[in-house]
Amino acid sequence: MIEMKDQKIDELKEYIAATQSNDNPESYLIAVLHKVQGLFGYLPREVMDVVAKAMNIPTAHIWGVATFYHYFNLKPVGKHIVSVCMGTACYVRGAGKVLEALKKNIGVEIGETSEDKLFTLQEARCLGACGIAPVIMIDDKIYGELTGKTATELIKKYRKAAKG
Amino acid sequence: MPNTEYIITLCDGPSCIHKGSRTVKDALEEAIAKHNMQDKVKIHLSGCLGMCSKGPIVIVNPGYTIYGSVTEADAAEIIEQHLINGKYVTRLVVDEDHLYNRFFRIFGDNDFFGKQMRITLRNCGIIDPENIDDYLSLRGYEALAKVLTELTPKDVIDEVKTSGLRGRGGGGFPTGVKWDFTANAPGDERYVICNADEGDPGAFMDRSAIEGDPHTILEGMAIAGYAIGSTKGIVYIRAEYPLAIKRLEKAIEDASKNNLLGDNILGSEFSFDIEIRLGAGAFVCGEETALIHSIEGSRGMPRPRPPYPSVKGLFGKPTLINNVETWANIPVIILDGGKWFSSIGTETSKGTKVFAVAGMVKNTGLVEVPMGTTLRNIVYDIGGGIEGGGKFKAIQTGGPSGGCLPEEYLDTKVDYESLAAVGSIMGSGGMIVIDEHSCMVDVAKFFLEFTQDESCGKCTPCREGTKRMLEILTRITQGKGKPGDIEKLERLGTMAQRSSLCGLGQSAPNPVLSTIKNFRQEYEDHIFNKKCVAGVCGALLTYTIIEKCVGCGACKRVCPTNAISGTRKQLHTIDQDACIKCGQCYDTCKFEAITKA
Ligand SMILES: Cc1cc2nc3c(=O)[nH]c(=O)nc-3n(C[C@H](O)[C@H](O)[C@H](O)COP(=O)(O)O)c2cc1C
Ligand code: SF4
Ligand code: FES
Numbered sequence: 001m002i003e004m005k006d007q008k009i010d011e012l013k014e015y016i017a018a019t020q021s022n023d024n025p026e027s028y029l030i031a032v033l034h035k036v037q038g039l040f041g042y043l044p045r046e047v048m049d050v051v052a053k054a055m056n057i058p059t060a061h062i063w064g065v066a067t068f069y070h071y072f073n074l075k076p077v078g079k080h081i082v083s084v085c086m087g088t089a090c091y092v093r094g095a096g097k098v099l100e101a102l103k104k105n106i107g108v109e110i111g112e113t114s115e116d117k118l119f120t121l122q123e124a125r126c127l128g129a130c131g132i133a134p135v136i137m138i139d140d141k142i143y144g145e146l147t148g149k150t151a152t153e154l155i156k157k158y159r160k161a162a163k164g
Numbered sequence: 165m166p167n168t169e170y171i172i173t174l175c176d177g178p179s180c181i182h183k184g185s186r187t188v189k190d191a192l193e194e195a196i197a198k199h200n201m202q203d204k205v206k207i208h209l210s211g212c213l214g215m216c217s218k219g220p221i222v223i224v225n226p227g228y229t230i231y232g233s234v235t236e237a238d239a240a241e242i243i244e245q246h247l248i249n250g251k252y253v254t255r256l257v258v259d260e261d262h263l264y265n266r267f268f269r270i271f272g273d274n275d276f277f278g279k280q281m282r283i284t285l286r287n288c289g290i291i292d293p294e295n296i297d298d299y300l301s302l303r304g305y306e307a308l309a310k311v312l313t314e315l316t317p318k319d320v321i322d323e324v325k326t327s328g329l330r331g332r333g334g335g336g337f338p339t340g341v342k343w344d345f346t347a348n349a350p351g352d353e354r355y356v357i358c359n360a361d362e363g364d365p366g367a368f369m370d371r372s373a374i375e376g377d378p379h380t381i382l383e384g385m386a387i388a389g390y391a392i393g394s395t396k397g398i399v400y401i402r403a404e405y406p407l408a409i410k411r412l413e414k415a416i417e418d419a420s421k422n423n424l425l426g427d428n429i430l431g432s433e434f435s436f437d438i439e440i441r442l443g444a445g446a447f448v449c450g451e452e453t454a455l456i457h458s459i460e461g462s463r464g465m466p467r468p469r470p471p472y473p474s475v476k477g478l479f480g481k482p483t484l485i486n487n488v489e490t491w492a493n494i495p496v497i498i499l500d501g502g503k504w505f506s507s508i509g510t511e512t513s514k515g516t517k518v519f520a521v522a523g524m525v526k527n528t529g530l531v532e533v534p535m536g537t538t539l540r541n542i543v544y545d546i547g548g549g550i551e552g553g554g555k556f557k558a559i560q561t562g563g564p565s566g567g568c569l570p571e572e573y574l575d576t577k578v579d580y581e582s583l584a585a586v587g588s589i590m591g592s593g594g595m596i597v598i599d600e601h602s603c604m605v606d607v608a609k610f611f612l613e614f615t616q617d618e619s620c621g622k623c624t625p626c627r628e629g630t631k632r633m634l635e636i637l638t639r640i641t642q643g644k645g646k647p648g649d650i651e652k653l654e655r656l657g658t659m660a661q662r663s664s665l666c667g668l669g670q671s672a673p674n675p676v677l678s679t680i681k682n683f684r685q686e687y688e689d690h691i692f693n694k695k696c697v698a699g700v701c702g703a704l705l706t707y708t709i710i711e712k713c714v715g716c717g718a719c720k721r722v723c724p725t726n727a728i729s730g731t732r733k734q735l736h737t738i739d740q741d742a743c744i745k746c747g748q749c750y751d752t753c754k755f756e757a758i759t760k761a
Contacts, residue, residue, distance in 0.1 A: 024479055029461035034403060034442055068463040068620075069444035071403050088366030088563065088596045089522030091610050124404070125365035125447075125614075128372070129178035130522035131216020131529055140406075144182045148751075 008039045009050060016054040026057055033066055042073035078113040078120040080158055082106070085135040087126030094147070095134040099123075101148030102136070105155050118162055119155070169204040170247055173289055175221040177212025177372070179529075184236065185220035191239035192222070199243065210289040211376030211411075212368070216529040218258055223289070232258040280546065281508070282532045283516045284332075284492040285369075288376030293411050296418040299379040305424050307498035308383050311390055312432045315498075320391040321347060324494070326502030328514035333359055333450070333487030334565070334591045334667075336513070336580040342484065346474040347392040349482035354394035356385050357459075357478065357485045360401035360408070361443050361450040364563030365614060367594035369518040369530055370488035374401070374408040377492070378415035382438055384486075384494035386425060389436040392484055397438040400455055403445065412440055447564075447618035451666050452485045454620070465620045466666035487592070489518055509535035513579035523560075523596040526551045533578070540574040543597055554599035558682070562591025564611045564618075565671030567678030568604065587678045589671070603700035604683040605690055609637040611675035615668060626669025629660035633676060641701040645691035650680060695761075702745045705760045709736050712757035719749035719758065 015035050019028035032051055036043055043066055052059040066072045084099045103109060106119045113120040129135045132144025136151060143154060174180075174189055189207065196205050215221050218232035222239075224246055231242060231253065238256060245253045282288075291298035299305070311320050325340030346354060358381055362370040374381060385397040401409055416438050419425040427435045441459050448454045449464035456478050458464035477483025493515060497505050506514045513535040519542060522528045526548030533542060539559055543549070550556050558568040561578075567588035569576065576582050583590050598607065616630040633656050636649050657673030664670045680687060689695045696704040709719070715733040720726075727743045730736030738749070750758045 024460070027459060027461040027479075030444055030458065031442060034444070065461070065463055069446050071443075071445035086365070088560065088594065088610070089528070092523040092596055092598060092602055125363075126368060127178065128212070128368035128405075129182065129216075130366065130368065130520065131179035131219070132182050133522065133528075142178050142182055144179065 009047070012036060012039060012047070012050065013054055016051065020055070026055065029055065029057060029062065029065055030069070033062075033069075033072055037072060042076050044076075073120075075113070076117075078117050079162065080118060080138055081120050081122060082155070083122045083124035083127070083137045085125070085127045085129075085133070085137070086123045087130065087133075089126070089130035090134040093133040097148045098134050098136065098146050098151045101152050102155065105152045118159060168206050171206050171208060171225045173208045173210050173223040173225065175211075175213045175215070175219060175289065176209040177216065177219070177375075179212070179216035180219035180221060183219045183233075187236045188220050188222065188234050188239050191236045192243065195240040195243035198240075199248065201243070201247065205243075205247065208292045210291075211293055211374075212372040212530065213289040215258070215527065217527050221258075230258045231256040280532050281516050281534050283496050283505075283508075284489050284518050285373060285376065285530065285532050286496070287380065288372060291377065293376055293378055294414055296379060296415070296422060299377070303499060304379055304495075305383055305419075307495035308386050308390075308424065309430055310498055311387050312430055312434055317347065317391045317393065320387060320498070323502045324391075324497060327493075327497045327505040328502070328509075329490065329493055329497060329505065330513060330580065331487055332489035332493075332517065332592070334562070334589070336590065339486060339490055342474060342486070343388060343391055345472070346482050346484040349475045351482045353396075353481045354392055355478045355481055355483040356388050356392070356394045356397040357455070357483060358385055358397070358399040358401075358488060358491055359450065359452070359455060359485055360399055360405075360488050361455060362402060362405075362488070362592065363447040363450040363618075364592045364594040365447075366522060366563060366596050367520040367592050369520050369593055371405050371408050372530055373488050373492055373518070374405070375411055378408075378411045379419065380495055381412075381488060381491045382415055382419055382425065384491035385438060386429065386436045387494050387498060388484055388486070388491075390434050392482075394484070395435050395437065397436060398459060398478070399438060399440050400443060400449075400459055401440060403442045409440065409442070416440070446620075447614075448620045448666070448668050451668060454666070455485070456483065463620075465622050466668075468665060489593075510577060510579045510582075512581050517578060517590065517593055519578075519593045519595045521547050521595045521597070524551050524554060524599040524601075525549070525597040535579045536577045538575050538577055539569070542578070542595065543574065547597065550597065550599055552599070554601055556597070557600050557602065558598040558604065558607075560588075560596040560598060560607070560675070561594070562589035562674075563594040564614045565589060565667065565674055566591045566594070567674050568598070568607065568682060569678070570682045587674075587681060589674070601698055601700075603641075603696050603698035604679045604686045605637065605641055605696075606698075606700050608676045608679045609634065609641060612637060612672065615672035619668060619672070623663075623665040623669060625660045625662075626664040626666075626672065629656050629664075629669070630672050632656055633660075633673065637676070640687065640690045641696075641703070643690070643694050643701070643703040645687075647691065649691060650684070650687050653677075654680060699760050702747060705745055705747075706740065707738055707743060707745065707747070707750060708759050708761075709738055710757055710759055711735070712755050714755055714757070716755075718752050718754070722748045722752045724748070 106114050108114050108121050110123050127135050134146050135144045220234050222231040222234045245251050321343045329339040330336040360370050443449050446464050449458045451466045452473050454464040454466040473483040509515050516532050516534050518532045521531050531546050560568045573586050576586050580590050612634050616634050619626045621627045657677045660673050661670050713735045720728040725742050727739045
C-alpha cells in the first residue's frame, strides 16, 4: 500500500517537473491538481504539500484554488461515482425525482459517500445526453430514460455486483 | 482505400450508445465478415449527429440513406438488403418529408435535416473525427493554406469583417472587429484562445462540434493566429468532456505531424502551436476574464473590463478569445468568402446557429438553422412538436442567463436582436421546450439555484441578490408567499442586473424576471390562491382518493405518515392533516384513483 503511494508520488513529481520547464510554470497548477485527482481519486492533504514544494506555490494558495472548483474532491470518494444530471433538459423531464430516490436509497446527500464506501453521490450538469433525459452516470457509463424506481434498481445491481 | 464501396456511419454519441449502438456496430461487423465484405465496407464512428431521439442512427453512403432505431437484429438485414441486394430497408428509413436543401445534400431528403443548414457542423457525422485524411479530403486545411499563400493578415481580418460573423458564445460581439482590436493592441506576444467551457447546463453543441470535427477548430485558430500575429493557441475545455479532449489531443498531434501546426507551417514563415488546458467545473470560468485567471492557475474570478482581453489578457498580453462555434465558421468564411456567408441570415445576424433542443419535444438533439428561422419552425417542424401529448407552455432560450417565452412569441425569429427584444437572449444556444407539466415559478427557482450556486461571490449584488431572490422563490413554492413578493423579486432582479460585475450576475435574474413578465398569473396563484396549476409544488397540492379506488391498499402501505385509512376492497381516504404531500401514494396507485390539485 505504502509502496504504491510512493510510486504515485514519484509519478506526480515527474509530471510536475515536466511542466516547470514551460513558460509561466505556475499556471499549470490546475493541470497538476487534475493529475493528483487522477492518481488518488481526490486531493489528499499531504499530497498538496508535495505539490506546494515542487511548484514553489504556498499551500494556502493551492487550497484556495482547489476549493474554488467543483470538479475537485477534497475527501476520498466511494468505489462508484454516481452523478445525477441536473441539467435543464433532465430537470424538465423529472431528474428531481430520480435524485430524491437515489438519496434515499444510498442514504446520503449530494457530495457524500455512503457508509460502506461503495457510492459517492454527485450532481452533474448536462452530460450531453439530453435526448434520453433524465440521465445519470455511474463511473463513466451513462444510463437514461430513468425514473426513481429504475434508478434505484440500477444501484441495487451495482451493490449486488460488489458483494458477489 | 481503392476497394471501398460503402461507408457506413454509425452515431457514437451518448444517446445512441445508450440505445445500443455499440452492439449494432458488432452486429454490422459480424454481418460484413459473414459475407466477406471487409474490404468493401468501412465503418465510421461519428460524434453526436443530433438525432438523439431516433437513435441508434446508421447512415449508408453513397446514397445518404439514414436508418433510425436500428437494433442488433436489423444490422444483418441492412447489410444483406441494402448492400448486397441494393434495396432499402424501408421500415427503418428516417424520411418523412421531401425538402431539398443544397447545403445538406449529404444527409439526403428528410425533415429533421432537410430544414437545417449545416455550416458549423458541416463535417460532423460525415468524417471520421480521428482521421486527419478524412478532414483533408473535404477541403480541410485548404483555408489555412489559402491565407498563408494568398492573403495578408489584414485581408483575413477584412474577410471576417465582411462576413458579419458575431460571437457564438453568447455576447454576439462582431468577430472581425475583435480580431482587429487584438491585432492592433501593442505587445510583442499575443494569444489565441478557444473557449470550450460550455457552461449552459442544457447545451452540448460545442462538445459535439469538437467530438465530430476537431480539426475545423484548430484550423480556425491557426488562421486567427496568422491574422493577429500570434504563435500560441490554447483550448480551454471542460474536464467533464473526456472524449472531446481525447479527440482534440489526437487532432493536434496529427496536424503537427503534417506540418499544419508547429514551426513554419506548410513551409511558410508562420509558426503556431496549440495547447489544451482543462477547466474544473466552474460555470463562471466561461466568462472571458475568469477563464484567463483559470488558465493562469488561479481561482476563476472575473475582473472589471476594460481593459478587455484583446488589450490585456492572458499573462497580461493581448488575447483573442472566441467560442468553439465561432471558430468552426472561420475556415468556411475564408474558402467561400465573407460575402457569401453574409448572404445567410438576417440584417444584423449572419450565418447559422446551432441549438441544443431538448425538454418536452419529440426530436431532441442538435439543430443548425439559418439565423432568422422562427422558434415555431424549430419546435414544430424540426423538433416534431410536443412529446407525450402535453400542451406547449414555454420555450427557454439562453440557459441560466436567458428567459422563458410563451406561445405568443413562437413566431420570433432567432437572431441576437429579436430575442433580446422579447426579453430573452440567444445565449450559447440551449433551447428547452417546457410543457404544461412544469411550474414556471419552479423553473425560475431551478435556474436561480444554479446561478446562485455558481456565483463566484466577488461582488455583493450577485452573491446576496441571488440568495435573497432564491429565498423568496423557495417561500412562494412552499405556499408561504406574501403579497409584495413579486415586486420584491423585480426590485432585487433589476438591482443585480444593473450593478453586478460580470455577465453571470447581470443575467442571473433573467429567468425570474421573464417568468414574472410572461406568467405572472402563476406567481399570483401561488401567493394568493395557494395553488400550483402544474401540480409541481408539493406543499400546495391536495391529494384526494376518488371513486376509481378498488381498495387494494397499496397507497396505505407506502404512506410514511399512515395518513391513509380504509378497509380492503372499500374506498380509502386521506387524512389531510396528517398528509405531508410526499406524493408516494400518487406514484404507487395503479388505478389512477388518486388526484392531485
Ligand atoms: C457567466 C458567463 C459564462 C460564459 N460561458 C461561456 C461559455 O461557456 N462558452 C463561451 O464560449 N462563452 C461563454 N461566455 C462568454 C465569454 O465571456 C466570451 O464572451 C466569449 O467566449 C467570446 O467568444 P465569442 O465572441 O466567439 O462569442 C460566458 C460569459 C459569462 C458572463
Ligand atoms: S457578478 Fe457574480 S459571478 Fe460575476 S463577479 Fe460578481 S459575484 Fe462573481
Ligand atoms: S440536461 Fe441532462 S444530459 Fe443534458
